[in-house]
Amino acid sequence: MSRFRNVIVDDHGTDTPPELQLRRITTSPVVADSLTPPRSSVIPGAAACNFSYFDWFDWHDAGVPGMAPKSYLASRFGDKKRYSDSYVANCTPGGSPSHLYARHRIYYMNALGNYVKHFDSKVAPWRQQSIGKGSIKRRRKVHYDDGWNSSPNCGGGACVYTREGRFRN
Template identity: 90%
Template sequence: MDVRLAQLEYTSGMTVAFTDSRPSDDIGMVQTGMIGRTLLIARDEGDTFPETYLKITPRDVAVPQPLIADHGTGTPPELQFRRITTSPVVADSLTPPRSAVIPGAAACNFSHFDWFDWHDVGIPGMAPKSCLASRFGDKKRYFDSYVANCTPEGSPSHLYARHRIYCMNALGNYVKHFDSKVAPWRQQSIEKGSIKRRRKVHYDDGWNSSPNCGGGACVYTREGRFHN
């Protein structure tokens, strides 16, 4: 189960949510937006989730206490200007960060991450796929996934692209801790982790990989990575 720590709405139509997964206790950041209207935020790889939060919100937006706890030792200097709250944060009409502004349309095969373990450009009939950390160097601390559902805008909602994220519990079983259906002509990025554990992601779609769906217009791009 994901506990919502903050829900941020930007004037570009992009939404950013910071979450705490239970029982895995992994902090996460989920971004969703329209393809071609905005870029999703590209995090600096060395930043913690609270450092990213402080960069993408103005000083009058409070900071959730559980997010700060994830930072570890030391305190980001910007935090001295912020109000800390134990309640979920909701903020709207925010100006998109400079890194999240795009002039013109983005291509469907756009790569969100600066490096990745897999990147599958959308083609009709693309089969479901599971990716396990054990197959990519057994990198366990963080997991990032990006999906762009390039099915035309206005298509029925059941023509979704889906990604589900699992982590391995103490019994050696994979437990689902994120499940999202990305609507037509939407893109979504999920970045999650903090505790070392084996992870898995599974991708599929609402048209059952049929190459005839929409005359071949039902396609989605998927990419992701594991890292420590």
């Protein structure tokens, strides 16, 4: 998990840890190790799921309990058609039952205008996956959902995953 990055944010409230009190504000990503997140921002089971995998992305949904399934279409992001890059981190605690997966699918549009599945995978608890698909210019779609039916009560709120991706030409 060495590629996980944290971004320092301005609003920590009154519980700013001492190691952040003299921080500098920057517009670029910041790598920060061994920092304590402010208690006000921690969602049970989700604190470790708020990182970014790609240097730049078209969408990033940090892990929160109850995140609904979603599809992302290249047509909504400048219609970039050559590649789909997608990342999923299933932040559900390790040792959880194997049916608590995060599902990760990538599609391309065929000549008839139908989306065809190009990649389909299940990411087990406390695992991550990055995948890139494409080369031929075709419309693309990425879809995410989970094995706990988006229930915010799953595992006491500990069933979460992060989804992130981009389309490129």
